[in-house]
């Protein structure tokens with residue numbers, strides 16, 4: 001197995017290339033024949049009903065599950081050709097409840113993001129402490145760096161989880177419903193933090209999101225799955241149309257344009273008035 005990172009993407013190689021990917025769990029088909037290309041620097045939202053295969057797709061790209069059919073290529077190479085440590089230098093994953101309420105101090109948790117850069121003695125050659133300081137500062141966590149995680153609110157803990165993946169300095173960030181447990185203010189704050197971090201560091205983001213309005217406001221492109229298949233992909237304007245939403249989610253929507261940006265936003269119509 002090669003340890004050559006080879007993470008620079010040539011102009012022809014997408015950062016992620018999913019080709020004919022399928023995944024079975026026993027008799028259950030979680031994904032079927034998914035083709036998808038993500039170019040470096042893009043922010044994709046992955047949407048779809050419960051059980052449509054979003055998390056499974058993310059796990060294939062993270063390398064934590066193997067496809068039963070097709071292939072996953074990262075930066076032009078089969079994902080299986082990378083070592084686990086190579087992948088963790090390149091890809092960070094953040095789940096919906098990013099960190100459990102344990103008694104570890106904030107700084108220690110953020111430092112864990114530096115693990116992929118440490119040797120077997122737990123030391124790293126680059127100045128990891130400076131990276132951790134900078135990330136704590138950027139996310140407004142410096143004041144609470146010594147507080148234990150279990151003394152923070154869920155929203156603050158999710159900010160620490162974001163700090164930990166930022167300290168990892170990935171090229172690609174995979175997020176699985178990261179705003180699920182956040183109130184609307186923290187949801188927006190979380191997405192804005194991601195957005196400015198992405199602009200500064202030119203990273204690529206793939207985020208599974210249930211909130212279509214947030215997806216439309218922040219993502220460049222959206223991929224929609226239904227019953228394990230890719231049913232639509234494109235810009236928020238092209239995807240967020242009444243007929244698409246009705247078809248994918250089986251609800252009756254009304255679309256409006258955001259008054260600030262003109263981006264499509266969705267209102268739900270009640271079935272019975």
Ligand SMILES: Nc1ncnc2c1ncn2[C@@H]1O[C@H](COP(=O)(O)OP(=O)(O)OP(=O)(O)O)[C@@H](O)[C@H]1O
Pocket residue numbers: 025026028029030048049050051052053054055056057
């Ligand atoms: N480890 C597993 N073992 C068996 N079945 C699984 C496993 N993981 C997922 N599945 C099944 O595969 C299908 C797709 O699941 P997945 O979690 O990818 O969907 P999802 O779109 O992320 O759903 P949600 O929006 O509810 O989180 C579901 O029917 C699920 O029950």
